[in-house]
Amino acid sequence: MSNFLTSSIGKKIILSLSGLFLIAFLCVHLALNLLLIVDNSGELFNIGAHFMATNPIIKIVEPILAIGFIIHIILASILTLQNRGARPIKYDLRRQSGNCTWASRNMYILGGLVLIFLFVHLWNFWWKIKFAGDPLLAEINVDGTAMENTYALVSGLFKSSIIYCFLYILGGIFLGLHLTHGFWSAFQSIGLCNQIWRKRLECLAKIFAFIIAAGFCIIPLYFMLGLAN
């Protein structure tokens, strides 16, 4: 495996594997988040959040997830910088719209937008739950277990700020666009693709991207439309 990480394909394989790992995380994250709109009392979401915060396996996975994000971002940055350098003199006129999708050409920009959203998102919730604290998080008792009222923090943000609602919807859309290309491209980079599977994977990528984008957008919309009361 010498020089694997210095080779173009090696870097891309690691980028793809980290991407697929992040995709797996998105599935778990969305499934739990949807509890926000399933149960207006917030009990289900609080139990879910409490489970994730206390489960030992999740505690182990959490730092790995952070590493996954960092690897994905660093490798994407290195590859993008190299790609910029590979064409010192640009074309005067380019017509690319006919030969590849907009999302596939702008993966780094879309990824960057998702990253900006991620920082805002971590500041809104993760930082407050883990470190800073918030009056809304006052301890409650669900079925005899004491836990933080995470539901109050999330619903409080969406109910109080329409700007944040729009920001979260935008975040969902950017993430969805990133996934329309990222999902199938990851399989292609690992080599798990051929003429037949490419059509299937591209189709699956669109469906998956739609589910993730729609799933994450529905939550702020639900609160915006006042359906949580």
Next chain:
Amino acid sequence: MADKILKELTLKIWRQKDAKSKGGFETYKIHDISTGSSFLEMLDILNEQLVSENKEPVAFDHDCREGICGTCSLFIDGRAHGPDDDVTTCQLHMRRFQDGATITIEPWRCGAFPVIKDLIVDRGAYEKILQAGGYVSVNTGGVPDGNAIPIAKPAADEAMDAAACIGCGACAATCKNSSAMLFVAAKVSQLALLPQGKIEAARRAKAMVAKMDELGFGNCTNTGACESECPKSISIEHIARLNREFLKAKLKD
């Protein structure tokens, strides 16, 4: 029926004296071009006009003029080999253009393909990648019987599709990352699919990818632009195969 005549065309062409000079666009007017003439014939007419005006003709690559040699190039109106799909520049005809149009003609833009003069670039980088491993080693001696080694028809077909690559450079020229992956994938695939090529498959994949990286081509991001512009319609499924071959070879290291 006689071909229609394009009364006037404006050509915006990249001119560059030599590899070291700084180039720039020059604009030329050309008149009465038959829609039946090929794009390169139109450039020939322009050059005759320039010669008669005592000006330096435009240098561009061309050879067979029937789409099989891979010599012609040109980035025409923002696309490699012009607006048509699945053709080389020599197979492009003037009927694809409207009378009075302005046509922008640029050389391949890719760090690994430096401009030599005007529209001619040095595609020696592709040769270097081939030299790194794009071959099979065979003993000299009597010619072996062509059918001595059975090859499944699907594998033979796929290998033939990959072997259609003429090495024109459109893939790297059109790729937003200047990646040569489609070329390297085609060359690795055509051999990896056949029993004769399997013996050196691992060494070949590693050597050709290493050479490609060394020469400064970019990294593939699977946009698929290369296969759209490839005059031989080579599929990026071959890129997936190259990725597989490379990973397999590296896992054995």
